[in-house]
Amino acid sequence: MQELKLSLYQLCLNFINERINTAETALKQAREASNDDTKSSAGDKYETSREMMQQDIDRNKRLLIDAEENQRVLTSIKDVPFSDSARNGSLVITDQGKFYLSISAGQLQLNNETIFAISAVSPIGKMLLGKQKGSSFDFNGKKYLIKEVA
Incomplete structure (x- = not known):
């Protein structure tokens, strides 16, 4: 079971690293576009364009911050010891599916x-x-029975 959790951890880490790379690339491109526009334009007619570029930069910054926070969450659960109770880092197997509590x-x-x-x-x-x-709960009108917590 530990090997399965390690594989799931790695898949999540790959997922979040890809999001970080994408956000960093988009942020860099948005900044370059903004710098190019600032150098080549003059007057009020370009204010809207610059504002849109700034919004793009801000959105990509938020995506990067969110991805880095998810990366910190993953780091914190990498070596979580076994517990009988589900917590961050647990693999919970129910009769309705398997859930990895992570990101x-x-x-x-x-x-x-x-x-x-x-x-x-x-x-x-x-x-x-x-x-x-052995615990059960209802979610979205469906009953879940927990078969195992690892």
């Missing part, structure tokens, strides 16, 4: 099965926290 990375495919990487602060993540094998 919101969506569906991960591993060994021909789907495992959902979810944040502990997501609605279903909050439902899973603290639950143990």
